[in-house]
Amino acid sequence: MSIKVQEQLGLFHLQSSGMSYLIQIVNGHPVHVYWGAKLTHRERMEDLLIHTPDHAGLDRLPQEYPQYGSGDFRNPAYQVELEDGTRITELQYVSYRTMKGKPSLLGLPAVYTENDTEADTLILELMDRYSGLKVNLLYTIFADRNVIVRSVRMINGGQKQLRLRRALSASVDFAEQREMEITYLAGAWAREGNITRRPLLQGETRIDSKRGMSSHQFNPFAALVASGTTENYGEAYGFSLVYSGSFEATAEVDSFGSTRFSMGVNAFDFAWQLEQGESFQTPEVVMVYSGQGLGEMSRTYHRLYRTRLCRGQYRDAERPILVNNWEATYFNFNADKLVSIAEEGAKLGIELFVLDDGWFGKRDADNSSLGDWYEDRRKLPGGLADVAERINKLGLRFGLWFEPEMISPDSELYRKHPDWCLHVPGRRRTEARWQLVLDYSRKEVRDYIYDSLSAVFVNVPVSYVKWDMNRALTEIGSAALPPERQAETAHRYVLGLYELLERITTAFPHILFESCSSGGGRFDPGMLYYMPQTWTSDNTDAVERLKIQYGTSLVYPVSAIGAHVSAVPNHQVGRMTPLDFRGNVAMSGNFGYELDLTKFTDEEKALVQDQVAAYKQIRGLVQQGDLYRLKSPFEGNESAWMFVSQDKEEALVYYFQVMAIPHAPRRSLRLAGLDPELEYEVRSSDSEMASTFGGDRLMQLGLPLTYKQKDYESGWFRIRAANPETREV
Numbered sequence: 001m002s003i004k005v006q007e008q009l010g011l012f013h014l015q016s017s018g019m020s021y022l023i024q025i026v027n028g029h030p031v032h033v034y035w036g037a038k039l040t041h042r043e044r045m046e047d048l049l050i051h052t053p054d055h056a057g058l059d060r061l062p063q064e065y066p067q068y069g070s071g072d073f074r075n076p077a078y079q080v081e082l083e084d085g086t087r088i089t090e091l092q093y094v095s096y097r098t099m100k101g102k103p104s105l106l107g108l109p110a111v112y113t114e115n116d117t118e119a120d121t122l123i124l125e126l127m128d129r130y131s132g133l134k135v136n137l138l139y140t141i142f143a144d145r146n147v148i149v150r151s152v153r154m155i156n157g158g159q160k161q162l163r164l165r166r167a168l169s170a171s172v173d174f175a176e177q178r179e180m181e182i183t184y185l186a187g188a189w190a191r192e193g194n195i196t197r198r199p200l201l202q203g204e205t206r207i208d209s210k211r212g213m214s215s216h217q218f219n220p221f222a223a224l225v226a227s228g229t230t231e232n233y234g235e236a237y238g239f240s241l242v243y244s245g246s247f248e249a250t251a252e253v254d255s256f257g258s259t260r261f262s263m264g265v266n267a268f269d270f271a272w273q274l275e276q277g278e279s280f281q282t283p284e285v286v287m288v289y290s291g292q293g294l295g296e297m298s299r300t301y302h303r304l305y306r307t308r309l310c311r312g313q314y315r316d317a318e319r320p321i322l323v324n325n326w327e328a329t330y331f332n333f334n335a336d337k338l339v340s341i342a343e344e345g346a347k348l349g350i351e352l353f354v355l356d357d358g359w360f361g362k363r364d365a366d367n368s369s370l371g372d373w374y375e376d377r378r379k380l381p382g383g384l385a386d387v388a389e390r391i392n393k394l395g396l397r398f399g400l401w402f403e404p405e406m407i408s409p410d411s412e413l414y415r416k417h418p419d420w421c422l423h424v425p426g427r428r429r430t431e432a433r434w435q436l437v438l439d440y441s442r443k444e445v446r447d448y449i450y451d452s453l454s455a456v457f458v459n460v461p462v463s464y465v466k467w468d469m470n471r472a473l474t475e476i477g478s479a480a481l482p483p484e485r486q487a488e489t490a491h492r493y494v495l496g497l498y499e500l501l502e503r504i505t506t507a508f509p510h511i512l513f514e515s516c517s518s519g520g521g522r523f524d525p526g527m528l529y530y531m532p533q534t535w536t537s538d539n540t541d542a543v544e545r546l547k548i549q550y551g552t553s554l555v556y557p558v559s560a561i562g563a564h565v566s567a568v569p570n571h572q573v574g575r576m577t578p579l580d581f582r583g584n585v586a587m588s589g590n591f592g593y594e595l596d597l598t599k600f601t602d603e604e605k606a607l608v609q610d611q612v613a614a615y616k617q618i619r620g621l622v623q624q625g626d627l628y629r630l631k632s633p634f635e636g637n638e639s640a641w642m643f644v645s646q647d648k649e650e651a652l653v654y655y656f657q658v659m660a661i662p663h664a665p666r667r668s669l670r671l672a673g674l675d676p677e678l679e680y681e682v683r684s685s686d687s688e689m690a691s692t693f694g695g696d697r698l699m700q701l702g703l704p705l706t707y708k709q710k711d712y713e714s715g716w717f718r719i720r721a722a723n724p725e726t727r728e729v
Contacts, residue, residue: 002120002141003098009049012096012122013039014139019146019289021139023064023124024050028092030064030124030137032173035148036235037291062173062258065126065137065152067091074260075204075252078154079166079267082131087165091126091135098122102140102149107495108283109242109529111140111149111308118143118308132158138284146300151284156274164272168248168264169241170285177257179227183294184249185219185551190539190572192216192520193551195634199227200253208248210268212437212473212490213517214524220247221555224261229293231629232672236290236297239263240555242309243283244526245494246270269476271487286525294554295672299626302557306624309525310532310560312505314512318619319533319559319590320397321349321612322464326356327540327566328596331364335380335387339394344597346394348605349612352464352592353391354399359384361411367434370406371413373452384460392461399464399512400456404449405497406435406470413448420445422489424477432471440496441489442480450503457508467531469517494526501530514562523552523560533560533590540566540594541573542585543658543712546633549589550641558643559623563589565611567596577712579604581656583611584714588622588641588654591615618718621645621652628672637661644673648695649721651680655705657713664709668702671719679722685715692722 004013010025015038022033031050039048050062058072068076069088080089101116113119124137134155141148150170156162174180183197184207198205207222209215220241226234239261241247246266253259263285272280286304290297307315323345325338342353360376361369375384388398407414407421409431414421421436423429429436438445456462478489505513513531515522519538527534534556537548549561563586568576586592593608600608615622625643630653633639642653655669674680676696683690686706693703703717 001098001100002143003122005096005098009046011049012124014122014141014148015039016141016146016148017144018291019148021141021148022048023139025093026050026061029058029061030093030126032062032064032175035172035237036289059254060256062175063171064124065091065135065171066173066260074254075250075262076166077168077171077262077264078135078152078164080128080131080133081163081165083160083162089128089131089133091128091133094125094127096122096124103138105151105281105284107498108281109309109498109526110151110284111242111286111304113308127157131160131162132156133162142304145304146289147304148287149284150287152282153279154274154282155279156276159276161276162274164274164280165270166267167272167280167282168262168267169282170239170264170287171260171262172237172287174224174259174261180259181225181227181229182222182251183225183554184222185554187216189216189518189521190537191544191548192523192537193219193548193554195551195554195632197225200224200251200259202253202255202257204250204252206248206250208266208268209246210266212246212476212493213469213522214244214247214526215472216518216521219555220249220263220524222249222251222261222263223294223297223554224251224259225294231295232293234293236288236294237261238286238288238290238297238301238555240286240288240301240525241283242286242525242529243494244497244522244524246490265491269487270491272491273485273488283526295629298554298629301555302553302627305525305528306557306559309528311529312509312532314532316624319512319623320351320464321615322352322354322399322592323350323597324354324356324466324564324592324594326401327571327594331358333358333379335382335390338387339390340598341596342391342394342396344600344605345593346396348597348609349616350396350593352397352399354401354464354466355387356401356466357403359400368408368410370403370408370435371411371438373402373404373456384456388461397463398461399466400460400462401466401468402453403468403470404453405438405440407438408435410434419479422473422476422478422493424475425479427475430474432474435471437471437473439478439480439489439493440500441478441492442496446496446500450500453504454507457511462511464512464514466514466516466535469522471518472521498526498530505530520548520552523556528556528560533562535562536589539572540564541570541575542577542582543575544573545585546639546656546658549585550629550633550639553627553629553641558589558627561589562592563587564592564594566594579607581712581714583607584654584656584716587611587615587618590623591619618652621650625652626673630669630672631655640669642671642673648673648675648678651719653703653717653719655715655717658711660709660711660713661707664707667705667707669705670700670702671698674699674719675721680719681722683718685717
């Protein structure tokens with residue numbers, strides 16, 4: 001078992017193959033002792049104990065789940081309001097238990113195990129004897145991954161009502177004074193995933209969302225890193241919240257230089273009423289330790305999320321190459337136009353045609369019909385089934401766009417059920433993109449959406465769904481909840497969404513679902529549990545995508561990153577970039593096209609055909625291999641990354657130069673992740689001739705680059721082991 005308990009010391013040692021996490025019970029409080037590189041039991045555990053005089057205040061204790069009001073003046077992990085209006089509770093340790101494997105979380109997405117030997121779980125049972133509040137702290141440690149997963153279950157074990165005002169999922173106190181920095185993903189619509197890094201100074205650094213969704217502005221992820229940590233060196237502590245609603249993550253440095261990091265559901269505008277015997281489960285935080293820089297932290301997340309968060313038949317399958325009609329036609333299309341694009345796609349080797357917005361109700365613009373999920377016979381006289389069958393006959397699968405969480409005021413559904421949207425009686429209903437948000441806390445609303453989508457899936461051969469969400473939540477109230485539970489609406493919305501997604505993905509397991517929220521507005525682990533890939537950004541400009549895809553990869557696997565080639569001038573920024581440059585950027589994710597293939601020249605079609613054929617050869621490596629980031633687009637004019645097979649016998653390198661450099665110096669690209677004992681044959685996109693290099697040479701001296709005096713230059717290198725049998729065992 002990966003959990004060692006020394007009851008006489010009050011010490012719990014959670015240990016993976018390369019990591020240790022230690023908790024100690026001090027004066028009845030679970031205290032954080034250590035998190036980092038693996039400690040062996042040759043160490044004297046007694047030497048690690050925290051010794052605190054009985055009279056010492058909680059403000060100096062590095063706690064595991066801190067409270068407010070009894071001596072700790074830092075941010076608490078939870079707060080409960082009692083029936084008499086007081087807000088003082090004091091959790092004390094009661095007992096512990098361990099179990100093999102990892103328990104599922106009721107109603108919430110979560111990382112899972114396929115075999116109980118993969119992980120062990122520690123449950124610390126705490127209680128506030130005055131109120132009867134019981135709290136279970138859950139810790140799951142994976143045996144062969146440097147991963148610990150934390151969540152909290154709160155139970156009202158008393159005789160009176162309790163009201164949760166704050167219920168975070170995890171809190172970690174880094175007690176020792178040291179220089180630390182925080183890195184996270186910030187941005188906005190069309191520029192998601194910007195890596196931000198700054199020092200932690202006395203005070204608070206906070207990222208959050210109050211939008212009812214994880215948001216374009218901040219991703220529910222952050223990492224604390226030692227000062228000087230780079231891509232390949234130094235310590236990194238990652239925190240990733242498996243949740244799709246409003247969240248918060250705070251790093252607080254106190255006057256003694258210790259850092260408290262906490263994460264969970266945003267306490268802003270949140271409350272949850274617990275009647276006697278009721279419980280509340282927080283979403284989980286996936287915590288990753290790396291002693292080899294941010295790159296190894298990322299690869300740990302990638303492997304875990306790709307294989308133990310994503311589910312279903314597409315989890316390990318190669319994803320299809322698609323063409324989406326959105327930027328080709330927008331709302332102006334008919335059946336023949338759609339089929340003509342699919343015909344060109346079939347000739348070029350594309351595997352999936354996706355019909356985007358505009359096929360339902362009377363949807364000629366984005367100001368109507370959301371909620372009316374029946375086909376528009378004006379545009380599609382033979383219906384969806386006719387279009388799908390015509391496309392299937394060309395050898396392409398058929399996909400469809402939905403925005404099931406929204407309702408248009410100009411819709412049959414709204415005219416029939418105006419109370420089905422989130423709203424507050426007597427208050428203005430804020431429209432964004434001429435639409436409102438359906439109240440997914442209500443079962444009848446979810447049932448309607450399930451029945452509407454199911455009717456399509458039963459009658460039309462749909463193999464792919466793009467599930468969109470194009471606005472944040474406002475007027476967050478529900479007509480179905482009493483006044484004292486209105487502050488539960490936002491979280492109940494997310495729980496309702498998860499319930500619907502579980503139902504619909506279980507009923508239609510053959511459909512590949514892709515999440516979207518105006519691009520990356522809800523790119524989070526909670527959605528990946530139901531949908532194994534996400535449309536990364538509405539911005540398809542290849543130069544901008546270098547940053548967006550690079551930043552997103554800080555925590556999310558490439559198999560989750562949707563990336564398409566679009567037309568030029570680019571519809572978001574107006575930039576003109578070559579087709580080969582756009583293709584190389586997009587082939588670094590889940591590859592597809594978002595343009596009108598019928599307008600391509602013969603030369604462009606030939607290049608697309610080559611791109612499609614090449615991606616079919618490499619997509620297994622791109623989608624399932626280990627990613628190594630080599631040059632950051634946030635730091636200069638060049639970008640580079642590579643994908644390496646698990647056996648290190650195959651690799652693929654992409655290199656990008658945005659602008660030409662006058663009188664450029666000689667350059668080489670230092671690779672990573674290869675076997676230093678192997679010889680590798682290297683072929684470039686410029687030549688069929690192979691050169692042979694040692695793995696150590698490629699990683700230490702680098703791969704020589706041929707400079708071209710050209711803006712938007714890109715290239716790739718295919719690398720294969722020349723003599724794998726000589727590897728030392």
